[in-house]
Amino acid sequence: MKMKCPECEHVNPDGTKFCVSCGTPLGEVTRAMPQVPGAPTAPQPTTPMPAVQVPAYVPQQIEKKRDSRTILLVVLGVVGVLLVAGAVVTVVMMVAAANRPVARITSAELVRTDDTTLDTSEVPLDTELAFRVTYNAKFKGTGSGTLRLEIVDSADDTVMDETFVVKSSGKAQTKKLTFTMEQGSGKPLEARALLTVKQGEKKLTASKDLSFTMVAGKGKDLQLGEAVEAATQKCDEATAALDDAVAAGIDVGDLLDRLSAALEDLEEAETAAEADAVAGTAQGVIDECAARKAAAAEEARTAEICRQNQRVVYDRLVDWWGGSGNFPNDMSEMYGLPVCPSGGAYSYYAPSTDPSTLHVTCTVHGEL
Known part of the structure; x- marks a missing residue:
């Protein structure tokens, strides 16, 4: 008679004490499979079987442990494969990233x-x-x-x-x-x-x-630079003006000293104001040179007029001598004499009554 397992319902061969599928004991609790109806048979007396005490089936636990180990090994294998694959991908990506600019x-x-x-x-x-x-x-x-x-x-x-x-x-x-x-x-x-x-x-x-x-x-440095440049140019102009004055015979020694001191100040200038002061000094030298040149020119002009005037006075004195045989006692005795443009007064002296010894002089220009 075939036996059906009460746990997994697996049909076991007759006489099997344990389910071949799950290992469950089939003792008295095992249910008999109903037989296919056939020809009726006479009931046979049976001898009752004493109950058998079956211990817990140890092989069943071993099988379950084996199954668990197998599953665990499979899972670990899959995880390992995935980890290796991930590592390979990571390394590839890291290498690619390392080579990327x-x-x-x-x-x-x-x-x-x-x-x-x-x-x-x-x-x-x-x-x-x-x-x-x-x-x-x-x-x-x-x-x-x-x-x-x-x-x-x-x-x-x-x-x-x-x-x-x-x-x-x-x-x-x-x-x-x-x-x-x-x-x-x-x-x-x-x-x-x-x-x-x-x-x-x-x-x-x-x-x-x-x-x-x-x-x-503009910043202070730029202002200073521009001021120094302007002062330097002005000092160059002053130097040229001094050279012209010296060439004209004008005394400008004091102006040379003034400009030299200004140039020293320019080298030490730290602000635009200090450089501007030097430029002002240089401009003063230029103006003074111009004034002295103008004065010299005026002096030369008046001296020339005075020279001509002295010649006129000389001729008048000679005429006076020609009419009287002598010179006047004082210049005030003569009328219509020219006037010195510089305000000088004319006079004469003669060692003798000879006109060749006659000299006319001006209190400003002297004898010309």
């Missing part, structure tokens, strides 16, 4: 070189500034990289720029463009950074810009 600008800022606070909306003149850029550049083999830092004005014209050759590195790098503005229009300027990385046929670029405004006007 990089061009990245992480920061761009305008700062004072002395690290004091800077207001980019009102940057003072004569201040040393730095356009500082931090970047990442990476390339392999014969690759290359450059970083251009540029300052442009409101008309987009380049005020200053510098291009740096960058090296490949896995770490951040920093470059800076240092400059000082001596003059400002009050209009915004731009600081621009352009990073270029080349590797083979690949070309990567990264850029960052920032704007800032210089205060309007």
Whole structure:
């Protein structure tokens, strides 16, 4: 009679004490399979079987443990395969990333070189500034990289720029463009950074810009430079004026000393006002030279008139001698005599009554 397992309902061969599928004991609890109806048979007396005490089926636990171990090994194998595959993919991606060129600008800022606070909306003149850029550049083999830092004005014209050759590195790098503005229009300027990385046929670029405004006007250094230049030019003019005066026979020794002292002051000038003072001194020397030249010219003109006047007086005295045989006792006895343009008074002297010994002189110009 076939036996059906009460646990898994597996049909076992007759006489089986344990289910061949799950190992469950089939003792008295095992249900008999109903027989197919057939020819009736006479009931046979049966001898009852004593109940058998069956211990717990140990082989069943062993089978279950084996199944669990098998499943665990399969799972571990699958996980291992996945881990290996993931590791391979990760390594491939890491290698690819390591070989990939990089061009990245992480920061761009305008700062004072002395690290004091800077207001980019009102940057003072004569201040040393730095356009500082931090970047990442990476390339392999014969690759290359450059970083251009540029300052442009409101008309987009380049005020200053510098291009740096960058090296490949896995770490951040920093470059800076240092400059000082001596003059400002009050209009915004731009600081621009352009990073270029080349590797083979690949070309990567990264850029960052920032704007800032210089205060309007000229800085002290520029003002000083312009003042020194103007003072130097004025001193050159004064030197030329002195040379002309000396050539004209005019005494300008005091003016030479004055200009020499001014030139020494110019070398030590630290402000535009000090340089302007030197220019003023030089202009004074130029004016004095001109005045002395004019005075000399006027003196020469009046001297010539006086010379001519003296000739007239001489002729009148000779005429007087010709009429009287002597010279007048005083010049006041003569009328209509010319007047010295410099206010001098004419007089004469003669060792004898001979006209050849007659001399006429002027109290200003002397005898001409």
